[in-house]
Amino acid sequence: MKYVLIFLSLSACQFSSKNETPAVESRVSTMLESPADTIVPAKFDTEKHLVRLSKSDAEWKRSLSEMEYYVLREEGTERAFTGDLLKNHETGTYTCRGCGLPLFASDTKFNSGTGWPSFWKSINPDFVAEVKDSSFGMMRTEVECARCGGHLGHVFDDGPKPTGLRYCINSVSLDFVKE
Incomplete structure (x- = not known):
């Protein structure tokens, strides 16, 4: 049922023909104060681009824990095997802890043995942005929330079929909304 609601919300936003960008940005900022266990639907501008969230550093520090x-x-990266969502096997949606954007469905989660979901x-x-990361003398692909720019983890090409991808995500960067 949640997937149907998410799909309908996305469809309605994508096909909106009036210019709502300022109003949408205001509503998104207001919606982000909602509890962490909710999904904050994506909003799109008239050119069908995801409306990004902008907060000051002070606002982020007020709304996130030190580790978040x-x-x-x-x-940063949380220590392997310490995240509270690593062993979560419930059905639902994993959202960005920073802004509530739905990022991953539980039916795409698998045990990679790495210590991270x-x-x-x-x-x-369009909800997960990929950024080249050459830190620590390695070439990797970082993944960020496309709405708030929050660091989620990295994506690798050693995952299972059908995509062959492994999104290795910090638990602390996610919230989980049960179906």
């Missing part, structure tokens, strides 16, 4: 801030805003596909490729 470290991972989401400073591109892993997914083989995002809910919508």
